[in-house]
Amino acid sequence: xxxxxxxxxxxxxxxxxxxxxxxxxxxxxxxxxxxxxxxxxxxxxxxxxxxxxxxxxxxxxxxxxxxxxxxxxxxxxxxxxxxxxxxxxxxxxxxxxxxxxxxxxxxxxxxxxxxxxxxxxxxxxxxxxxxxxxxxxxxxxxxxxxxxxxxxxxxxxxxxxxxxxxxxxxxxxxxxxxxxxxxxxxxxxxxxxxxxxxxxxxxxxxxxxxxxxxxxxxxxxxxxxxxxxxxxxxxxxxxxxxxxxxxxxxxxxxxxxxxxxxxxxxxxxxxxxxxxxxxxxxxxxxxxxxxxxxxxxxxxxxxxxxxxxxxxxxxxxxxxxxxxxxxxxxxx
Amino acid sequence: xxxxxxxxxxxxxxxxxxxxxxxxxxxxxxxxxxxxxxxxxxxxxxxxxxxxxxxxxxxxxxxxxxxxxxxxxxxxxxxxxxxxxxxxxxxxxxxxxxxxxxxxxxxxxxxxxxxxxxxxxxxxxxxxxxxxxxxxxxxxxxxxxxxxxxxxxxxxxxxxxxxxxxxxxxxxxxxxxxxxxxxxxxxxxxxxxxxxxxxxxxxxxxxxxxxxxxxxxxxxxxxxxxxxxxxxxxxxxxxxxxxxxxxxxxxxxxxxxxxxxxxxxxxxxxxxxxxxxxxxxxxxxxxxxxxxxxxxxxxxxxxxxxxxxxxxxxxxxxxxxxxxxxxxxxxx
Amino acid sequence: xxxxxxxxxxxxxxxxxxxxxxxxxxxxxxxxxxxxxxxxxxxxxxxxxxxxxxxxxxxxxxxxxxxxxxxxxxxxxxxxxxxxxxxxxxxxxxxxxxxxxxxxxxxxxxxxxxxxxxxxxxxxxxxxxxxxxxxxxxxxxxxxxxxxxxxxxxxxxxxxxxxxxxxxxxxxxxxxxxxxxxxxxxxxxxxxxxxxxxxxxxxxxxxxxxxxxxxxxxxxxxxxxxxxxxxxxxxxxxxxxxxxxxxxxxxxxxxxxxxxxxxxxxxxxxxxxxxxxxxxxxxxxxxxxxxxxxxxxxxxxxxxxxxxxxxxxxxxxxxxxxxxxxxxxxxx
Numbered sequence: 004x005x006x007x008x009x010x011x012x013x014x015x016x017x018x019x020x021x022x023x024x025x026x027x028x029x030x031x032x033x034x035x036x037x038x039x040x041x042x043x044x045x046x047x048x049x050x051x052x053x054x055x056x057x058x059x060x061x062x063x064x065x066x067x068x069x070x071x072x073x074x075x076x077x078x079x080x081x082x083x084x085x086x087x088x089x090x091x092x093x094x095x096x097x098x099x100x101x102x103x104x105x106x107x108x109x110x111x112x113x114x115x116x117x118x119x120x121x122x123x124x125x126x127x128x129x130x131x132x133x134x135x136x137x138x139x140x141x142x143x144x145x146x147x148x149x150x151x152x153x154x155x156x157x158x159x160x161x162x163x164x165x166x167x168x169x170x171x172x173x174x175x176x177x178x179x180x181x182x183x184x185x186x187x188x189x190x191x192x193x194x195x196x197x198x199x200x201x202x203x204x205x206x207x208x209x210x211x212x213x214x215x216x217x218x219x220x221x222x223x224x225x226x227x228x229x230x231x232x233x234x235x236x237x238x239x240x241x242x243x244x245x246x247x248x249x250x251x252x253x254x255x256x257x258x259x260x261x262x263x264x265x266x267x268x269x270x271x272x273x274x275x276x277x278x279x280x281x282x283x284x285x286x287x288x289x290x291x292x293x294x295x296x297x298x299x300x301x302x303x304x305x306x307x308x309x310x311x312x313x314x315x316x317x318x319x320x321x322x323x324x325x326x327x328x329x330x331x332x333x334x335x
Numbered sequence: 336x337x338x339x340x341x342x343x344x345x346x347x348x349x350x351x352x353x354x355x356x357x358x359x360x361x362x363x364x365x366x367x368x369x370x371x372x373x374x375x376x377x378x379x380x381x382x383x384x385x386x387x388x389x390x391x392x393x394x395x396x397x398x399x400x401x402x403x404x405x406x407x408x409x410x411x412x413x414x415x416x417x418x419x420x421x422x423x424x425x426x427x428x429x430x431x432x433x434x435x436x437x438x439x440x441x442x443x444x445x446x447x448x449x450x451x452x453x454x455x456x457x458x459x460x461x462x463x464x465x466x467x468x469x470x471x472x473x474x475x476x477x478x479x480x481x482x483x484x485x486x487x488x489x490x491x492x493x494x495x496x497x498x499x500x501x502x503x504x505x506x507x508x509x510x511x512x513x514x515x516x517x518x519x520x521x522x523x524x525x526x527x528x529x530x531x532x533x534x535x536x537x538x539x540x541x542x543x544x545x546x547x548x549x550x551x552x553x554x555x556x557x558x559x560x561x562x563x564x565x566x567x568x569x570x571x572x573x574x575x576x577x578x579x580x581x582x583x584x585x586x587x588x589x590x591x592x593x594x595x596x597x598x599x600x601x602x603x604x605x606x607x608x609x610x611x612x613x614x615x616x617x618x619x620x621x622x623x624x625x626x627x628x629x630x631x632x633x634x635x636x637x638x639x640x641x642x643x644x645x646x647x648x649x650x651x652x653x654x655x656x657x658x659x660x661x662x663x664x665x666x667x
Numbered sequence: 668x669x670x671x672x673x674x675x676x677x678x679x680x681x682x683x684x685x686x687x688x689x690x691x692x693x694x695x696x697x698x699x700x701x702x703x704x705x706x707x708x709x710x711x712x713x714x715x716x717x718x719x720x721x722x723x724x725x726x727x728x729x730x731x732x733x734x735x736x737x738x739x740x741x742x743x744x745x746x747x748x749x750x751x752x753x754x755x756x757x758x759x760x761x762x763x764x765x766x767x768x769x770x771x772x773x774x775x776x777x778x779x780x781x782x783x784x785x786x787x788x789x790x791x792x793x794x795x796x797x798x799x800x801x802x803x804x805x806x807x808x809x810x811x812x813x814x815x816x817x818x819x820x821x822x823x824x825x826x827x828x829x830x831x832x833x834x835x836x837x838x839x840x841x842x843x844x845x846x847x848x849x850x851x852x853x854x855x856x857x858x859x860x861x862x863x864x865x866x867x868x869x870x871x872x873x874x875x876x877x878x879x880x881x882x883x884x885x886x887x888x889x890x891x892x893x894x895x896x897x898x899x900x901x902x903x904x905x906x907x908x909x910x911x912x913x914x915x916x917x918x919x920x921x922x923x924x925x926x927x928x929x930x931x932x933x934x935x936x937x938x939x940x941x942x943x944x945x946x947x948x949x950x951x952x953x954x955x956x957x958x959x960x961x962x963x964x965x966x967x968x969x970x971x972x973x974x975x976x977x978x979x980x981x982x983x984x985x986x987x988x989x990x991x992x993x994x995x996x997x998x999x
Contacts, residue, residue, distance in 0.1 A: 064403025064461070071728025073755055084455050087433050091405055091459035094431040099758040101751050115960035118967075123748050123959060126981035127755035129728070295455060296447035303450075317458035396735025396793070416787050419765050423737055423791035426763040627787060628779035635782075649790035 015151050030330035034145040035153040037161045038199045043206050049167060050174055052326035052335045053319070060095055060322070068334040069098035075124035076102045078134040078155070084295065084317065085155050085165075089132045092324035096334075101128060118147035125150045130331060133157070151331040159195055164327065165294060166199030168320040173251055175319060176290050176312055180204070186212035188242055189255040189275045189300065191221040196294045197255055198225050205232040212249065214239045216271045219257070242275075246284045252277070253292040256300050278302040282310065292316060347483050362662035366477040367485040369493045370531045375538050381499060382506055384658035384667045385651070392427055392654070400666040401430035407456035408434045410466040410487070416627065416649065417487050417497075421464045424656035428666075433460060450479035457482045462663060465489070483663040491527055496659065497626060498531030500652040505583055507651060508622050508644055512536070518544035520574055521587040521607045521632065523553040528626045529587055530557050537564040544581065546571045548603045551589070574607075578616045584609070585624040588632050610634040614642065624648060679815050694994035698809040699817040701825045702863045707870050713831060714838055716990035716999045717983070724759055724986070732998040733762035739788035740766045742798040742819070748959065748981065749819050749829075753796045756988035760998075765792060782811035789814045794995060797821070815995040823859055828991065829958060830863030832984040837915055839983060840954050840976055844868070850876035852906055853919040853939045853964065855885040860958045861919055862889050869896040876913065878903045880935045883921070906939075910948045916941070917956040920964050942966040946974065956980060 015032040028048040033040075041049075059066040074093040078086050086102065093100040103124070121131055121144045131148060133141050134155040141154035141161070156162040174180055185204055187197045191213055201221070204211060211229060213221045213236060220238065229236050239245065242252070254277055262268040277291060282305055285291075290312040293301055297313070305311050329335040347364040360380040365372075373381075391398040406425040410418050418434065425432040435456070453463055453476045463480060465473050466487040473486035473493070488494040506512055517536055519529045523545055533553070536543060543561060545553045545568060552570065561568050571577065574584070586609055594600040609623060614637055617623075622644040625633055629645070637643050661667040679696040692712040697704075705713075723730040738757040742750050750766065757764040767788070785795055785808045795812060797805050798819040805818035805825070820826040838844055849868055851861045855877055865885070868875060875893060877885045877900060884902065893900050903909065906916070918941055926932040941955060946969055949955075954976040957965055961977070969975050993999040 064405075071759075073728075073758055075751070083435055083452070087407070087435060087456060088459055090433045094405055094433070095403075101754045101758070103747055103751060115962065116967075119960060120747070122978055123981050124751060126978060127752055127985050296451060298447065303448075314454055314458055317455050321459050396737075415767055415784070419739070419767060419788060420791055422765045426737055426765070427735075628783060630779065635780075646786055646790060649787050653791050 015149060028330070028335075030327070030335070031333040032151060033331055034141075034148070034151055035163055035327055035331065036141050036145055037154070038163045038166045038202050040163075041167075041203065041206075046167075046170070046203070046206065049323065049326050049330070050171055052330060053171055053322040054175075056095075056322040056325040056329075060325075065095045065097060066325075066329075067097035068329050069093065069096040069332060072096075072098040072130075072332060073128040074098060074100045074328070075121075075128035075131045076100050076104075077121070077124060077131055078102070078104045079140075080134055080136045082134055082156065084320075085134060088317070088320045089153075089155065089324050089328075092321050092328055095321070096325055096328060098129075098328070117144050121148050121152065130328070153327060153331070156195075159193070161199060162195055163199065164320070164324055165196055166203050167327070168316060168323040169196070169200045169253070169292065169294070170203045171323050172292060172312055172316045172319045173290070176315065177250060177288075180207040180209065182208055183250040184210045184212065184245075184248055185251040185253065186214055186242060186245060186249045187221075187253045187255070188214040190219045190257045191215040191255070192219040193258065194255040194294075197221070197253065200253065201225055201229060205229055205234055209234070211236040212239060212245055213237070214242045214245075214275070216240065216274060218267065219271065242281070243284075246281060247286065250286070250289050251292060252285065252289065254300055255294060256296070256298060272299075276300050276302070277305060279304050279308075282308055285310065347481060360662070360667075362659070362667070363665040364483060365663055366473075366480070366483055367495055367659055367663065368473050368477055369486070370495045370498045370534050372495075373499075373535065373538075378499075378502070378535070378538065381655065381658050381662070382503055384662060385503055385654040386507075388427075388654040388657040388661075392657075397427045397429060398657075399429035400661050401425065401428040401664060404428075404430040404462075404664060405460040406430060406432045406660070407453075407460035407463045408432050408436075409453070409456060409463055410434070410436050411472075412466055412468045414466055414488065416652075417466060420649070420652045421485075421487065421656050421660075424653050424660055427653070428657055428660060430461075430660070449476050453480050453484065462660070485659060485663070488527075491525070493531060494527055495531065496652070496656055497528055498535050499659075500648060500655040501528070501532045501585070501624065501626070502535045503655050504624060504644055504648045504651045505622070508647065509582060509620075512539040512541065514540055515582040516542045516544065516577075516580055517583040517585065518546055518574060518577060518581045519553075519585045519587070520546040522551045522589045523547040523587070524551040525590065526587040526626075529553070529585065532585065533557055533561060537561055537566055541566070543568040544571060544577055545569070546574045546577075546607070548572065548606055550599065551603065574613070575616075578613060579618065582618070582621050583624060584617065584621065586632055587626060588628070588630060604631075608632050608634070609637060611636050611640075614640055617642065679813060692994070692999075694991070694999070695997040696815060697995055698805075698812070698815055699827055699991055699995065700805050700809055701818070702827045702830045702866050704827075705831075705867065705870075710831075710834070710867070710870065713987065713990050713994070714835055716994060717835055717986040718839075720759075720986040720989040720993075724989075729759045729761060730989075731761035732993050733757065733760040733996060736760075736762040736794075736996060737792040738762060738764045738992070739785075739792035739795045740764050740768075741785070741788060741795055742766070742768045743804075744798060744800045746798055746820065748984075749798060752981070752984045753817075753819065753988050753992075756985050756992055759985070760989055760992060762793075762992070781808050785812050785816065794992070817991060817995070820859075823857070825863060826859055827863065828984070828988055829860055830867050831991075832980060832987040833860070833864045833917070833956065833958070834867045835987050836956060836976055836980045836983045837954070840979065841914060841952075844871040844873065846872055847914040848874045848876065848909075848912055849915040849917065850878055850906060850909060850913045851885075851917045851919070852878035854883045854921045855879040855919070856883040857922065858919040858958075861885070861917065864917065865889055865893060869893055869898055873898070875900040876903060876909055877901070878906045878909075878939070880904065880938055882931065883935065906945070907948075910945060911950065914950070914953050915956060916949065916953065918964055919958060920960070920962060936963075940964050940966070941969060943968050943972075946972055949974065 090100045130151040132153045132155050135157050138158035138160035141157040145152045257272050293313040422432045462483040464485045464487045467489050470490035470492035473489040477484045589604050625645040754764045794815040796817045796819050799821050802822035802824035805821040809816045957977040
């Protein structure tokens, strides 16, 4: 395990004389490992490129920015939606994707190290997307990689493209980020999604509400970062007191696999559910978000509510990933 | 489980003002869920488009009708030939395909519902092909899908593209359907293939022969439909009496996995086999068909017989799927 | 099992009037099953085409030679690097690839024969790459295939594209093959890689050194072939005596899965390791090669040594496969 806050500053694949910081707003040749790489300026740039991607896809189905480029889509643990989203993003940019999903039975099982696997795939491909169950593995792989690497989730560590699509959905649906009241609800302890989103929202003038059972509170480390960024926040056990005021309700599923004791899971699973009765108390222009998959925590009756933004989130994920792929390859 | 004879009439992805029934002979924006959606006119249209696809592939290797389109090829159970055929069809149309074959270990295992999986994939893709082990699942998924969905087999339910490639092979090899004598032989009870083909052949002036052991007879439901369509049929235990008269012999393998009692399987498996001795009694211009995979029920010595049509069937499957993909996306 | 030295001379997919021997230097329509198909002239042709492929990829990312062509990438056992390399090669040629990796749970499990699977895939695709655990299976499949088939490894039999990329790396890095001193070290008994490379090097004026423990000596069959080709060779237990003289050190991992007795494995595994101390005694212009994956047999400290050629080998694998794909389809 290595620290993930040490972000490499090298420009991969760039001629040494090139003023790389000024290409693609500094993304060219970079790895995307952590939301900590992003400030407001970089986020604004990615939102704007994602907007263009949406426009191109709506009109033409694709852009040809990455014609001739190949993505190595390397997944050490299954994630249908993230893998498919990166593949679709690459294909809609005119590039190609090679998926390596079967790493549980591939050369990895012969004992090969992650750095060797990544360097081998780089021999054929132009960049790598990596999903890995071990925290810090994206940073480790990026240290050896000669071409850009995008972290698609490393254990309980980071999943920066998820956080970017989340914040982009807020920006896109509500038109702004400053001045919003955002509530996160459910599993705030184990959900890396809400941790990363909290870090990004702390770059804006947002009011944050953390709604969870006691045993699933937002970790002190994250709360400390929020305070350090100059924000206040409110912790609650119940969303009822604030449901009429908030602009965003972000709900995360209580995942059984995060619990060591199944009884602990059964105790809390039913507490944080969104149904039409709850939505009746919410503002008419708020949005309801969820990283998906959902199981029971949002009733299907809510799906047709225009405030239900979770399938829009999925679509935005493709635009955000198109923006990042194009940016790190210098084509945004 | 839901009824599969309730076919949605909505036009997916169509602007509301569009006279969608007149685009692509009514296929534009439609799901392909069941052979019951097809009448003679619609079948003729699909044959004609498939003919064009064959011509384009033979001359150019591909057509560019679906440039910029992405297929979500979603297989909840393995089927190498069906999956590969749809992928090839999409690629030869200039489109791209994202295969999701690993659903046994994907987000589905986290408890996600089929409608959510399909709606998520639709966020990235332009249409969905679904293979699922549960009868009725294609209809269920299509009810929630906002984009066209093609049923690639749902349990013991429907597998409409298989039936279409079967009947298209007869039409293409023999030049007509009316006036033919068609025998189906082998497992007529569990084989959805012969059920669907029987329904389609009942739209033409065909004479049908059902050759099977008693315990694997064509189900009464199908026989009733044949009678209701105004056709006669003949049930036989042995193909010898008619082998010299028939234009088509369609053989299906007795699949071990369909039997609860292995002894029952061993009893019948050897009874319905085609070898050169049998083919010596058949007409010179008849054709021998099989949905594949075959194991022992057609001797490999028969493969070089020009009447052996089963590998042509495979190729026709690609043209039929190209025709359907183009038709539902309004590009045929 | 069948003999692999009977190489089919038929020209697949060629109009009969075509002087196929003169297209693509005789590769058009051929299967690539064994290194025994290659003489110096054919090797020179493939090196030259691979050089062109490298140049096209470096400048444009791709060539459009195989636009409209589809590869069936059929892997009956996992091999991330070989599968990815063929996929990338096909994509960079402007073609498309359909990967069938899940054959452990596909129609094959329903009892379908390899010839039927290959003929089915050929119905959709323009050529087949086959990886199979059983020796001789590539030759068997090619006998039934109507389109070109490339052997991507069949058990302990052949893996011709690996041998071609190995010898091409020597040629490319050192500028020649005649007059070189080449040492192979490690598992020389079970490693098909070193067997095939030895056969190819025997076409040139090379001096061969075989460095292995007694129980992993180069098989007598291969040694006999080397003598029959008019070459001398030297067998050694230790590389130290020749490290200062050799131009190429090719090391292969001692694979645990090759041993019936794990104790035998533990006894020899540590004996044949390359580290900076060993490299300090090697010539400044020699190269260190490895087929990868490596585990412990080359220390990671060696990776930054410019003589470490193993990641270049990987990249060369793509160019060699591009050359072969284009050649057998008549587009080189």
